[in-house]
Amino acid sequence: xxxxxxxxxxYDGRQRQVEAVRDLTFTIDDGDLVCLVGPSGCGKTxxxxxxxxxxxxxxxxxxxxxxxxxxxxxxxAVVFQEYGRSLFPWMSVRDNVExxxxxxRIARGKRRExxxxxxxxxxxxxTHNAYPWQLSGGMQQRVAIARAxxxxxxxxxxxxxxxxxxxxxxxxLEDLIRQLWQRLGVTILFVTHDIDExxxxxxxxxxxxxSPTVVQESLRIDLPDTRDQLHTRAEPxxxxxxxxxxxxxxxxxxxxxxxxQAGRP
Amino acid sequence: MTAVDNTPVGAGSAGPDRGTSAAAHRAAxxxxxxxxxxxxxxxxxxxxLVLVQVLPSTPLxxxxxxxxxxxxxxxxxxxxxxxxxxxxxxxxLTGWAIGLAIAVSAGIALGVLIGSVPxxxxxxxxxxxxxxxxxxxxxxxxxxxxxxxxLESTLLLVVYAAFWQVLVQVLYGVQDVDPVADExxxxxxxxxxxxxxxxxxxxxxxxxxxxxxxxxxxxxxLAITAELVIGAPGLGNRxxxxxxxxxxxxxxxxxxxxxxxxxxxxxIARAVERRALSWHQSMRGEVIV
Amino acid sequence: xxxxxxxxxxxxxxxxPAVLLAVWWFSSAGxxxxxxxxxxxxxxxxxxxxxxxxxxxxxLPSLLRxxxxxxxxxxxGVALGVLVGSIRxxxxxxxxxxxxxxxxxxxxxxxxIMLFAGIENTMKIVVIAAxxxxxxxxxxxxxxxxxDEVLSDxxxxxxxxxxxxxRHLVLPAASPQIAAGMRQALSIGIILMVxxxxxxxxxxxxxxxxxxxxxxxxxxxxxxxxxxxxxxxALSVLFRFVEMRALAWYHGLRQxxxxx
Numbered sequence: 001x002x003x004x005x006x007x008x009x010x011y012d013g014r015q016r017q018v019e020a021v022r023d024l025t026f027t028i029d030d031g032d033l034v035c036l037v038g039p040s041g042c043g044k045t046x047x048x049x050x051x052x053x054x055x056x057x058x059x060x061x062x063x064x065x066x067x068x069x070x071x072x073x074x075x076x077a078v079v080f081q082e083y084g085r086s087l088f089p090w091m092s093v094r095d096n097v098e099x100x101x102x103x104x105r106i107a108r109g110k111r112r113e114x115x116x117x118x119x120x121x122x123x124x125x126x127t128h129n130a131y132p133w134q135l136s137g138g139m140q141q142r143v144a145i146a147r148a149x150x151x152x153x154x155x156x157x158x159x160x161x162x163x164x165x166x167x168x169x170x171x172x173l174e175d176l177i178r179q180l181w182q183r184l185g186v187t188i189l190f191v192t193h194d195i196d197e198x199x200x201x202x203x204x205x206x207x208x209x210x211s212p213t214v215v216q217e218s219l220r221i222d223l224p225d226t227r228d229q230l231h232t233r234a235e236p237x238x239x240x241x242x243x244x245x246x247x248x249x250x251x252x253x254x255x256x257x258x259x260x261q262a263g264r265p
Numbered sequence: 266m267t268a269v270d271n272t273p274v275g276a277g278s279a280g281p282d283r284g285t286s287a288a289a290h291r292a293a294x295x296x297x298x299x300x301x302x303x304x305x306x307x308x309x310x311x312x313x314l315v316l317v318q319v320l321p322s323t324p325l326x327x328x329x330x331x332x333x334x335x336x337x338x339x340x341x342x343x344x345x346x347x348x349x350x351x352x353x354x355x356x357x358l359t360g361w362a363i364g365l366a367i368a369v370s371a372g373i374a375l376g377v378l379i380g381s382v383p384x385x386x387x388x389x390x391x392x393x394x395x396x397x398x399x400x401x402x403x404x405x406x407x408x409x410x411x412x413x414x415x416l417e418s419t420l421l422l423v424v425y426a427a428f429w430q431v432l433v434q435v436l437y438g439v440q441d442v443d444p445v446a447d448e449x450x451x452x453x454x455x456x457x458x459x460x461x462x463x464x465x466x467x468x469x470x471x472x473x474x475x476x477x478x479x480x481x482x483x484x485x486x487l488a489i490t491a492e493l494v495i496g497a498p499g500l501g502n503r504x505x506x507x508x509x510x511x512x513x514x515x516x517x518x519x520x521x522x523x524x525x526x527x528x529x530x531x532x533i534a535r536a537v538e539r540r541a542l543s544w545h546q547s548m549r550g551e552v553i554v
Numbered sequence: 555x556x557x558x559x560x561x562x563x564x565x566x567x568x569x570x571p572a573v574l575l576a577v578w579w580f581s582s583a584g585x586x587x588x589x590x591x592x593x594x595x596x597x598x599x600x601x602x603x604x605x606x607x608x609x610x611x612x613x614l615p616s617l618l619r620x621x622x623x624x625x626x627x628x629x630x631g632v633a634l635g636v637l638v639g640s641i642r643x644x645x646x647x648x649x650x651x652x653x654x655x656x657x658x659x660x661x662x663x664x665x666x667i668m669l670f671a672g673i674e675n676t677m678k679i680v681v682i683a684a685x686x687x688x689x690x691x692x693x694x695x696x697x698x699x700x701x702d703e704v705l706s707d708x709x710x711x712x713x714x715x716x717x718x719x720x721r722h723l724v725l726p727a728a729s730p731q732i733a734a735g736m737r738q739a740l741s742i743g744i745i746l747m748v749x750x751x752x753x754x755x756x757x758x759x760x761x762x763x764x765x766x767x768x769x770x771x772x773x774x775x776x777x778x779x780x781x782x783x784x785x786x787x788a789l790s791v792l793f794r795f796v797e798m799r800a801l802a803w804y805h806g807l808r809q810x811x812x813x814x
Contacts, residue, residue: 049707052707052711053711054707054710054711071710072710072711072712072713074713076711077711077712078707078708078711080704080707080708082704085702085703085704085705086704086705086707086708088705088722088723088726089803089804089807090726090729090803090804091803099712099714099722100712100713100714103712103713103714103718104713131803131806131807133806133807133810133811134806134810151712300643302646305643305646305647306646306647306649306650307650308647309646309647309648309649309650309651310650310651310654312647312651313651329669330669330670387566388566388569388570389570390566390567391566391567391568391570391571392570392571392574394787395571395787396783397790398741398786398787398789398790399782399783399786399787400741400744400745400748400782400783400786401745402744402745402748402749402752402760402782403748403763403779403782403783403786404779405748405752406763406764406766406767406775406778406779407589407775407779409767410589410767410772410775411589482657485659486659486660486661489659489661489662490659490661490745490749493661493662493664493665493749494661494749494752494753501659501661501662504662504665505665507665508665508668508669513669516665516666517666520658520662520666523658523659523662524654524655524657524658525654525657526657527656527657527658527659528653528654528657531653531657
């Protein structure tokens, strides 16, 4: 579904060049829920923007369903961390969710249906006419998620979406994502700096090295499919996995690169 | 070694394969060649001069109405050597400065007073809202009758218009005072005057500076207006004279001078604002003006 | 309870104006000064001076010219502003030029435009437009430039480009800034409306007031000044009313931000 090959991004500053991302290569299959974790400043957001077609990479390629991405592709939806700044404050909640559908030229009746379904799916069935700034942070992020879901994308990219909400809201939203993923079967790439969140949510966790970034490790999360905040996080396997991720990230921060992977399939 | 991983990360991700895969893809264009902003700005101004030079020779615009840039510049140079011009400039600046000073002092004094006494604010709100939008040009006939073409006419207009700019901003500023800070001061036994000095004034300072900047610009406009329409001494008056006597290039030269004056006043006001508020920037409220 | 509250609010609104008017009335009551007739006389003359006919013959043309000039300034200012604000190099190139033109005191435009456009209605409309366009243009440029980056990325990722992007992102995001520019432009417009008529006109509010002044019809002149004041006030109220409605979302947003 989503194929990243040799992605490299170099920023041209006034005095010097900064190689934010050196070489990222990985594949995400249809229906996967993959989490991306890494130390601060490892270019997670840069990667996400390149994948979303918002930023051109210096070299390397991103392919969606085999077609290379040169600009924001239809079929991809992004949920940003700053919910307050990603919702249009001059539109009601319903209009916000509906706008991308109008762009897709979907018929009015179908649009209504999708909007109503999406808002109901995120638990905001009765805030249609409210304005985003009238809602709490968690609710605003739900609107952003509803907007992405209504768009019926092939891939959903999420850039640390819950970093700016409080812990309890975050737990609710995490469960919401897993629910939506299981119900709708949408492919999700979830970027986060929260290790616990990554292990709790993902089928797979991609651990990034520090800048200049490469993929430090790709880790399969073999926790059961039905997860819940209380029990899953108490399981010994969870602790093991999260411990491993934590170690890898510490190693990444110390500058240890992944060993050469020549000869791997 | 990544013992836990059993999913391929991607073929050829590292090692010798990297060269070939990278070469096959496009590189993003370098952005380093973007010309600096200042240079572009100068180019814009140069372009304007070229336009003003060239337009009068086209059939679009008659040279009687818009003389070419060279003639305007020549008239400008001539002006600089003319004593009468400098005295007119002095007259304009005098009217501007005195009027601004009066407006700013009155505006700050009244603004702080009204702003810090809620009762006064409530009572004066309607009056301020009514008087504020009254165009100062409405006072022109009155000024003519009372003061003729003297400096006082100019001052009447300038003070009236500039005063409101300062007052409104000061009122915003006083209202913006953090109530917690004020309560704290009060609980420490600071009387009204001390609170004004230590809490209200520093908080309102950014707004006062904005008010002074806006007032300075408005004051210039009204000073020139008074001179233009009433005939008080100053640049505006000379513009009117140049126009009626058909000295078009002189007129344009004077207009350029007033424009430069406006730009200069704005720049100075912003510089003063920055200096006075160098430690205030973080406290600035967001008022779109 | 509520009646008492409403009364109190109404009382606050009229208290000071009533006092000031009373002071004016009584202090000028016995006035024999030529230039400052008693307020009673001024108010008495008001109705006879500003008859419906005169309102139609003088005030209406002024207002129409103001409306026309203002409308042109808004259209040109916003259109050019969006263009200039969206392209970085264009903005950098034009900014000093535009700031220079904005710094020219608007009344100075009158003698210049009189050269090109004569003394008829066209001249006045052009003068008003030429003076009003600058704050609108420059504020639009600023508003467009400052479009939130996250919002812009979001719009792009959902395929919002071209006219749709203009309509749903750029213009609404810049609208508070544009509105501020339009408010400044309104004051400039009124000033220019009056001045352009004082210079050269055969009808209009400014023209009439100047005529009164030149023929020493003092009480009538005062009524003209009062009318002009009322007009300025009325237009300001109208503007605020429209702005509150159109930018209700913005005021709500700021309120929410302030209280958090």
